[in-house]
Amino acid sequence: MRIGKMIRLFLPLFFIFGVFLATPVPSSAQISVGVRVGIAPPPLPDYEQPVCPGDGYIWTPGYWDWDGNEYYWVPGTWVEAPEAGYLWTPGYWGWSDGGYFFNQGYWGLSVGFYGGINYGFGYFGNGYEGGRWDNGHFFYNTAYNRVEGQNFHNVYNTRVNEGERNHVSFNGGNGGINARASAQEEAAARERHSGPASAQSQHAYAARNNPQQKYSSNHGTPAVAATPRANMATHPKELPPVERPAAPNTGSAKMDQKYQKQQNQLVARQTQDRQNLQMKQENEHQQLTRQQASPERTQQVEQQHQQQTQRLQQTHTQQTQQMQQRQQSSGSRGGRR
Numbered sequence: 001m002r003i004g005k006m007i008r009l010f011l012p013l014f015f016i017f018g019v020f021l022a023t024p025v026p027s028s029a030q031i032s033v034g035v036r037v038g039i040a041p042p043p044l045p046d047y048e049q050p051v052c053p054g055d056g057y058i059w060t061p062g063y064w065d066w067d068g069n070e071y072y073w074v075p076g077t078w079v080e081a082p083e084a085g086y087l088w089t090p091g092y093w094g095w096s097d098g099g100y101f102f103n104q105g106y107w108g109l110s111v112g113f114y115g116g117i118n119y120g121f122g123y124f125g126n127g128y129e130g131g132r133w134d135n136g137h138f139f140y141n142t143a144y145n146r147v148e149g150q151n152f153h154n155v156y157n158t159r160v161n162e163g164e165r166n167h168v169s170f171n172g173g174n175g176g177i178n179a180r181a182s183a184q185e186e187a188a189a190r191e192r193h194s195g196p197a198s199a200q201s202q203h204a205y206a207a208r209n210n211p212q213q214k215y216s217s218n219h220g221t222p223a224v225a226a227t228p229r230a231n232m233a234t235h236p237k238e239l240p241p242v243e244r245p246a247a248p249n250t251g252s253a254k255m256d257q258k259y260q261k262q263q264n265q266l267v268a269r270q271t272q273d274r275q276n277l278q279m280k281q282e283n284e285h286q287q288l289t290r291q292q293a294s295p296e297r298t299q300q301v302e303q304q305h306q307q308q309t310q311r312l313q314q315t316h317t318q319q320t321q322q323m324q325q326r327q328q329s330s331g332s333r334g335g336r337r
Contacts, residue, residue, distance in 0.1 A: 035066065035068070035101075036097065036099030036101060037093075037101075039100070040095075040174075040175065041066075041071050042169065042220045044064075044117075044168070045167075045221055045222060046167075047076070047226050049076065049121050050078070050146065051146045051147070051148050051228065052147045053228050053229055054151075055154070056081060057078040057079060057080055057081075058081050058130075058138065059077075059130055059145060060076060060077055060088050061090050061119035062226060063091060063092075064215075065102065065204060070216055071214070071215045072207055072213045072215065073213045073215075073222035073225065074203065074208075075203070075213075075224050076121070076225065076227075077200075077231075078228060078229055079199055080197075083107070084133065085109055085133050086107045087108065087110065087111050089105050089188065089193075090105045090114045091103055091104050092114045092115030093169060093170035095170065095176055107196075107197070108192065108193030108194075109188075109192070109193075110191065111128045111188060112181070112186075112188035112193075113182070113186065115170070115171030115177060115179060116179025117168065117177060118162075118166065118168075120144075120162075120165065122141065122144040122145065125177070125179065126179075126185065129141060129143075137154050138154065139155065139156055140152065141155075141156055141157065142156070143157050143159050198313055199229075199232060200230060202230065202232050203227075206231040206238065207224075210224075232310060233310075234306040235278060235281055235305060236277050237274075239274065239309065239313055242316070243316070244263065245263050245266075245323060245324050246324070248260055248327060266323055270316045270319070273312060274312065277309070277312055281308070284301060
């Protein structure tokens with residue numbers, strides 16, 4: 001308890017210095033946040049896991065993220081796997097080159113290295129004990145997941161060695177977890193995998209913009225530590241910034257310039273799509289106000305707005321992926337000439 005009080009007392013002071021120590025650096029293939037943070041992330045808070053909302057959802061643990069000024073808590077949540085057989089490798093903070101860097105989580109056929117961090121709920125430092133895939137169905141280990149109701153028949157109960165629950169949220173450095181990736185975990189990172197789903201990106205963006213999730217407000221005990229489902233945007237203005245494809249690198253300056261122009265045009269078009277939909281939805285809100293619409297009608301319109309926003313986001317994600325595939329394919333053919 002005394003150590004916990006000291007952490008809560010001194011961490012706010014460290015944040016003041018951390019702002020000046022956060023220095024942009026080139027990112028690598030494994031590092032998602034190209035910012036070196038000069039102070040360690042806070043300890044992981046204790047929280048209860050919400051009940052699983054449906055079959056095929058997989059638990060993704062909560063974590064501390066950095067907004068450029070301070071840490072904020074991204075709640076743990078249930079997320080539908082993007083593909084049958086996919087498991088989630090949580091992101092983690094690691095000490096390197098005189099600072100802390102965040103390694104982005106990803107979906108893949110096996111669980112890779114996540115810093116040895118004991119996130120709980122089946123993520124005890126290596127691997128995943130919360131469930132397994134079998135013939136296209138996910139089976140839940142009820143020893144570590146809250147699965148209730150008669151709709152869940154694919155369950156089992158197996159206890160394992162859960163390791164020490166120490167609340168440490170980073171790998172390496174002073175006071176960090178001393179763990180290294182095994183050969184199997186390194187192989188998992190090289191396998192086919194994908195980054196966070198759109199729902200996860202929106203969920204993290206909502207947490208970033210919620211003052212109560214920031215450490216300066218919650219002092220390590222976030223108001224919302226976990227949610228049954230990812231916090232999805234209802235309106236375009238609540239979406240994360242338009243995703244920019246990776247900068248082209250074909251080896252040909254002329255081709256790179258052409259591809260960059262295509263990417264800029266796509267980003268501009270998607271930005272305009274968002275603005276148009278946002279304006280349309282705001283006009284509908286104004287009409288509801290003038291009509292003094294009932295709460296039921298207002299809720300119905302809000303649900304429609306969320307569906308519209310999610311469809312737009314899905315369309316934009318597909319457009320970006322298709323452009324990347326076309327450019328990669330064309331660049332590969334050009335390189336063989």
